[in-house]
Amino acid sequence: MDKLKLQNIKEIFAKISSTMDDNKDLLVELDSKAGDGDLGISMSAGFRAVINSDAMEKNNIRKFLMSAGMAVNEASPSSLGTIIFIGMIGGAKRLGDIEEIDARDAGNFFLGSAEAVMEKTGSKPSEKTILDSIIPAAQSLINSEKDLLESFADAYEAARQGMLATKEMKAVHGRAAYYQEKSIGFQDGGATVGMLIFESIYKYLQNQ
Amino acid sequence: MDKLKLQNIKEIFAKISSTMDDNKDLLVELDSKAGDGDLGISMSAGFRAVINSDAMEKNNIRKFLMSAGMAVNEASPSSLGTIIFIGMIGGAKRLGDIEEIDARDAGNFFLGSAEAVMEKTGSKPSEKTILDSIIPAAQSLINSEKDLLESFADAYEAARQGMLATKEMKAVHGRAAYYQEKSIGFQDGGATVGMLIFESIYKYLQNQ
Amino acid sequence: MKKIINAPEDFSSETVEGILYAHPDRLKALDGDLQILVRADDVKKGKVSIVTGGGSGHLPVFLGYVGKGMLDGCAVGNVFASPSANKMFKMIKGCDNGAGVLCLYGNYGGDNMNFDMACELSDMEDIKTMQIRVSDDVASATLQEKKKRRAVAGLVYAWKIAGAAADMMLPIEEVAEITRHALENLRSMGVALTPCIVPMAGKPTFSIGDDEMEVGMGIHGEPGIEVRKKMTANETVRVLMDKITEDMPLFAGNEVAVMVNGLGGTPLEELYICYREVFDYLARIGVVIYSKYIGEFATSMEMAGMSISILKMDDRLKMFLDYEANTPFFTNANR
């Protein structure tokens, strides 16, 4: 497979949903270090809502991504749900009306997402957020010359490295910001969610 | 000494006040078994108020007892303070304008007190209250043929016996009534206060 | 002891001082005595006076209901302790308008005795008094022994009705009659989840397991009917409503006023969750809610728990219930 069709994207969301379920406790734990500990519950609920929403009936990638974003926003009762929603709307706009997605398109989607989040919330890379895993992965996709599976293998690794790098960062946004210097040393929960999204896509592709 | 003058009575109240201070913890403990545990604090405050009140300036036994009763009522934030107040008003009325008190007069004072309490609150002997130590002591005084000191020695003993007898009784009044059968087995705090009043008078007389 | 207070012994007097600082146009201390609160606004000439008294620690009960269409005066005791007969007497005397004074208070030992004495003292000065004791708590004695029952949040309805009747310039006998009529149609019961701490004592009024609730608890921590494993809000409401309606049967078509009262430490959200089930419970038996109060009306400081009061309505009671009441702590202007 070298391009993702609407059906693949829907299946990827199902995979992301089960990954979030599997990692609920880990996310709760990470978010408890310098947050309110709801991240696992929120992500699990948010992505499960997508696969139960009317997004699944859309017959166009852009529309699917937009209503999937709305579903996450509706169902996930915490900030990252809103941030993912903002990102999905921004990414979908960047994609426009497209029938299939290759690695570079996917990279553009994620970069568009990150840019929308940065524009709307004022966050930047290196501020210990989901951006720190998403942006390196998006860039890796955009620059990739490899096939789809290998491109996503690289992106997954880039996301993982970005996530690990958040350990050294000081939180500036959200509740974690209250902890200031004390937030240093802990891996960011949101960046972990970013990594898990790429892990899900890579594992989905492996099984095709 | 075979009669108590106003000055003696004032000194007796000082003695009662110090007895209540000394027995504060005991009274708190007894009242905690089937009540709210404030009896020690309440009695200590109530009788201390008497010796700091303008009752001490009265030059007539009846007036002294009446305003001492008011002082107890004002300063002791619990039921027994009010009951003692009712008793003291009733007892003082019974005494009328009298210059000196002998054992029989004292007995009449206490019986008048008890009757006022029974009339106003509907309580009767054997209902596990202060009446159970006061009434036997009052009767002992009224029937006594001995001198003042010995009469009060007997009254003190009668009060003590009456107090001990409350162990077997079931509470009908105040908070203890909520405990019903469970109140059996514990000595009543109010009856203990009655005994302590007679103990104070007896000890005062011994030192004269 | 997690309280925001100064010296425990100043708790009551500083509370009253704070209230007087805040509402000098509405309340005043008679002759500067912080234990005797009376209205500072204009009271109708020749009106029957409605007064009460009781311990501190129950705000808005007692003194929070002093104001237009409610109470004329209140004697304030220490935490959970009756004020003295002498304070009550001075308060009665200060409130008398010549039309008689109705002492309307909760049925508690100390308050009963002190009001008895205060009324005797008043009598000696030719002040006409009447006494009515509120006994709305169905959990505190059987129906046969109704007179032994203690008071809980139903007090507020008693003052509302009596206060309105007095403000309508009815004579004292009629004020007393309508008040007694209301009390016959009034029942309450509550549950407590946590104790509270009397500042001077410094320790909890009772102890209760983490997964238990005390059903039928009094507002000073008096034991209730039974300690039960924690129930859901709906179960709790049903237990209370069953007991209330067993005591005072309600039939389809009856109209009631409902109060869901928080004891101090229970969030307003939970009171509305309870009201939701009260509403459904009454709907199931065809009873119509004429009026409702949901909030904190009679508390035990920081105690967690709630009580339900039901006043069975008729056309006469409606008139008095709807009448304007306005105190710094209570108004029906937004009901």
Added chain:
Amino acid sequence: MKKIINAPEDFSSETVEGILYAHPDRLKALDGDLQILVRADDVKKGKVSIVTGGGSGHLPVFLGYVGKGMLDGCAVGNVFASPSANKMFKMIKGCDNGAGVLCLYGNYGGDNMNFDMACELSDMEDIKTMQIRVSDDVASATLQEKKKRRAVAGLVYAWKIAGAAADMMLPIEEVAEITRHALENLRSMGVALTPCIVPMAGKPTFSIGDDEMEVGMGIHGEPGIEVRKKMTANETVRVLMDKITEDMPLFAGNEVAVMVNGLGGTPLEELYICYREVFDYLARIGVVIYSKYIGEFATSMEMAGMSISILKMDDRLKMFLDYEANTPFFTNANR
């Protein structure tokens, strides 16, 4: 978890149902959606709409202020969680009277982002919106970074002023201008003695020693400035007032509105004990109290603690503050 609730996941929706059962003449769910509450009574034609949104668990904040002279609508999230942008958008659309909609809400990450998105959606449908974020908590950031400050009970003053201005039929620009003017003159700060428990999480939001208080705590349990050994009420008030007046200096002759707000688990007595010291504190520096609110206005469920808000008054603000407000949870009819 000592709560009177049913299933934890139903906490917010059952609260709203209870509120709708109780006040059907005042509030309604837009299209039956329990997350979108709007006024059910008559709203003046052509009036600017004032709306808000935020998580549950803060009653009377947020939805308790929907009513005459205050808010027109409120989007309701789960406990301590923002409602979605889509709910906000529907709420804005449902409240619009053609004169524009002012979104006036607390400065919290989730709410900010969702209101931004909701206003974009509104813009696409040609609904004019403006946004003002309330940042009254002096403990949450320095004066230089005032925009980063979160909101606490000062929200109520913001709605009071904006709601009055809108009800006086001022155009949206003027409503926004007077609201911003009020916010410039508004400061708050609080302390917490105990955490609260989010029903779904089932465990306390933070932990704190038995003899400690968290100074500067936010209403979701956000850390404050420091954890201190417990202070007396007077010391606590002085710490808060010092910090507030350092941020917004007050001078002899200034007039202020004061709110002493309970966080949910603190008895009203304690709030009056605190008010007593606020009064003395202001008297010492010659500042006059023009108006006061003492009670529970913005809570964190059963959290024990309190906050003080100070609004520096001028003649313009007085007019808006005194204007009639009447919601099922709030009225100034008895102040």
